[in-house]
Amino acid sequence: MSVLILGATSPIARAVAEEYAADGKSVVLAARNADEAEAIASDIAIRFEVDTFARSFDALDIDEHDAFVASVEDEAGPIEVVLVAFGDMGDQEASEEDFERARRVIDVNYTGAASLSEAVARRMVERGAGSIIGISSVAGDRGRKSNYFYGSAKGAFTLYLQGLRNRLADDGVHVMTVKLGFVDTRMTVDLETPIPIANPAKVGKAIARAQGRGVDTFYYPHFWRGIMGIIKAIPESIFKKLSL
Ligand SMILES: NC(=O)c1ccc[n+]([C@@H]2O[C@H](COP(=O)([O-])OP(=O)(O)OC[C@H]3O[C@@H](n4cnc5c(N)ncnc54)[C@H](OP(=O)(O)O)[C@@H]3O)[C@@H](O)[C@H]2O)c1
Structure with missing residues (x-):
């Protein structure tokens, strides 16, 4: 059995990978850049004394996703x-x-994201076991002028995961939606905000723990659930005049 990490160069993903490695699991580190995936896999193998595998993939290579997941399972065993x-x-x-x-x-x-989730889900359903964690964003909770292409794609991914969870509820496959607020990564380097920015290591630990508890939807940091509750409640007539 193995844990597949898609997007391993993200510090959040890497922190999640380390949580599973610390638990003794084999980890497959998949990233666009094969050398970077290899370096991360070697580092985790040495520090945690677990089997690791490095793979390259591109989220945009939709036609290759099914074969990619099949080859990961051939090499590293069933994805848990x-x-x-x-x-x-x-x-x-x-x-x-x-x-x-x-x-x-x-x-x-x-x-x-949906294509890779489907490719893994298909195999998990056959085995009647597995857990799919999708990292979405609070940006997907309400459309805003400052990031509505990203926000709408994340919002679609959130709805996709919700539907998948509903579909797989009786198949023994757990689906968790992670709605992240601000986290200190490449994505937020230019961000100036009075709202606290979360540390990726803490985010990784929280995600792995929530998956272990079988959580369905997980806001992190948790206060974002409240913030988004307020933002979603603002009437459209007022919201459209705001600069958020
Ligand atoms: N940071 C935040 O505040 C925040 C908030 C909400 C949600 N999120 C979500 O958290 C997740 C991790 O992001 P991050 O904050 O850790 O930022 P990041 O360091 O920029 O990580 C993004 C990851 O996505 C990979 N990626 C981008 N395009 C890809 C493609 N076509 N194929 C395969 N991989 C691709 C990057 O790979 P390369 O190294 O090859 O570029 C990198 O591993 C993302 O889903 C992001 O949307 C982040």
């Missing part, structure tokens, strides 16, 4: 847990000028 962690915030203003850029954001965060 998959973390769908990759994502691309893109550039909202550039995407407004050039829809190809918007399409890329939609395809990475939604189409690619």
Whole structure:
């Protein structure tokens, strides 16, 4: 049995991988860049004394996803847990000028994420066991002018995971939606906000623990559930005039 980490160069994904490795699990580190995946896999193997595997994949290579998942299972054994962690915030203003850029954001965060989740889900259903963790975002809870391509793709992924959870509820397969607020990664380097930014190591620990408890939807940091409750309750007539 193995844990598949998709988007292993993300510090959040890496922290989740380390939690499972600390628990003695074999971990497959998959990233776009094969050398980086290899370096992360070697580091985890040495520090945690577990079997690790390095693989390269691209969320945009939809036609290859099924074969990719099959080859991961051939090499590392049945996938017990998959973390769908990759994502691309893109550039909202550039995407407004050039829809190809918007399409890329939609395809990475939604189409690619759903395609890989389906490929893994199919195999988990056959075995009647497994856990799928999808990293979504609070940005998917309400459309905003500052990031609506990314937000809508994450919102679609959130709904996809909700439907998948509903479909697989009687098949022994757990599906967890992680709605992250701000986390200190490449994605937030330019962010200036009075809201506290979470540490990726703490996020990783919280995600692995929540998966172990069989949680369905998980806001982290937890206060984001309250913030988004308020943001979602603002009437559209007022919301459309705000700059959030
Ligand atoms: N940081 C936040 O505040 C925040 C908030 C809410 C949700 N999230 C979500 O958290 C997850 C992790 O992001 P992060 O914050 O850790 O940012 P990050 O360091 O930029 O990680 C993003 C990851 O996605 C991978 N990726 C991008 N496009 C890909 C593609 N076409 N195929 C395969 N992998 C691809 C990147 O790989 P490369 O190394 O090859 O670029 C990287 O591993 C993402 O889903 C993100 O949307 C983050």
